[in-house]
Structure formats: C-alpha cells, structure tokens
Amino acid sequence: MLSASYRRLLCAPLSREMHTLRSRSAGLPEGFKFFPKFLSLSEQRTLLSAALFKLDSTESKQARKQRRDFLANHPQEHRVIEDIFLPDAYYNFQEGHYDGVIRHYREMHLSSWPEDQNPGLSLILARLQGLYPTSNIQTHLLHLSSVGEILEHVDNIEASGTWILGASLGAARLLRMESTSNPEESFEVLLPSGSVYLQMDSVRYDYKHSVLKAGGDIKAGQRVSIMIRDRKEVPTFNT
DSSP states (O other), rough: OOOOGGGGGGGOOOOOOTTOOOOOOOTTTTEEEEETTOOHHHHHHHHHHHHHHHHHHHHHHHHHHHHHHHHSOOOOOOGGGGSSOOOOOGGGGGEEEETTTEEEEEEEESOOOGGGGGHHHHHHHHHHHOOOOSOOOEEEEEEEEEEEEEEEEEEOOTTOOEEEEEEEEEEEEEEEESSSOOOSSSEEEOOTTOOOOEEEEEHHHHHEEEEEEOOOBBOOEEEEEEEEEEEEOOOOOOO
C-alpha cells in the first residue's frame, strides 16, 4: 500500500538538465513514470498549435471562420501557453462522451501530424517517441474546456495494449489514480503543461484514472492531452 503522504502528490519540476534522464517516480507504484518538465515552453507551443490545428480541421467552415474573425480582431501575444487557446465559446465542445466518461471536450484520433507546416515538430515527436516502450502506436487528441473533466475509468482493454502515455499542454490539472482492488492504494499527481506520464502493465490495467475539474488551488483553463497508446497485439494462428 502506498503511504498516505503520496495519496496527494504535487510533484515539483526536475531541473532541465535532468528531465531527459530521470522520471520523478519516488513513492509511485512500479509501472507509473512521471516527467514533470519534459517539454520546453517552445516545444509546448509548437505541439499545442499543431494539435489545435488538427482538432479545428474537423469542425465546420462556420466554426473555423468564427475563430479566424476573432483572431483578426484580438491579436494574441502568447506570453504563456494558455494564451494559445481562444475563449471556450469559440470551440464546439461536446457536453458528454458516448461512454459517459469525458465531459465538455473535443477529441480526434490522429493519423498524421502536420510536420511540414510546423518547423521543429518532427524533433519534438522524436523526443516523445524515445519514451515509448514499443513502436506500434495510436494517437488520440483530447481537448478539455475550462470546465471539462474525465471521470474515473480503466481504458478499454480491447482497444489498446499494455501502456498509455499522456502529454499535457495548457492548464494544469490533477490526475487521480485509484486501484480497482483496493481504494486505499491511490495517488494524485499534478500535471503541469509540458509534463508527460506513462502508465504500464498493472497500473494500466488495475488502476482507474481520472482528470479532476479545476477548483481550489487548481486554476480553471483549457488543456489538450496527447494520448499515445500501443496497439493491442492480435494473435496469429498457423493454418
């Protein structure tokens, strides 16, 4: 069982020199790795802009025109990563997911990144790929509104394999992990923008995870999660 001191874990950033070499995993269960400051601010901006471009491309021409008109009349300075987002009203957030787990969100399954339109994006993706335990992956973009949340769940075991990687961009939120067999074995990790976590094996299958609504010390704001999962291996049979 995890000690009580780690049931609420607000992880401090690692130094820039060390974040590529170590994860902040002290006190966390085996199978959970956390990199609090994996992406630099410049990398975050590039990755978030590319993710929003892909998400926006799935919406109507009218919605895209409204965003262009807003930007024409409200030049953005991008002093902080959250400045890249437009106000919530300019995105077509869905109130609820078909399985009831996600609220106030946009999402898409990504087949390719716009690498030719975003200088440096290929290098950022290559850095993330260095964390993948295996190479046969699928990518999911999830954009939460300022009031969005993800309720506790275990990812569909038929839809993906043994590990899940999440990169956070935008407002910080609290990730809660709770054992399916013993609720006392739980912990929480603050996910700041630029952080990356990896859950594998028993933590992938035996822990419910949720992303809590903003509140208290957690300031409301939009965020995009880049979720990478390995594809489930399909057994082959000799004939």
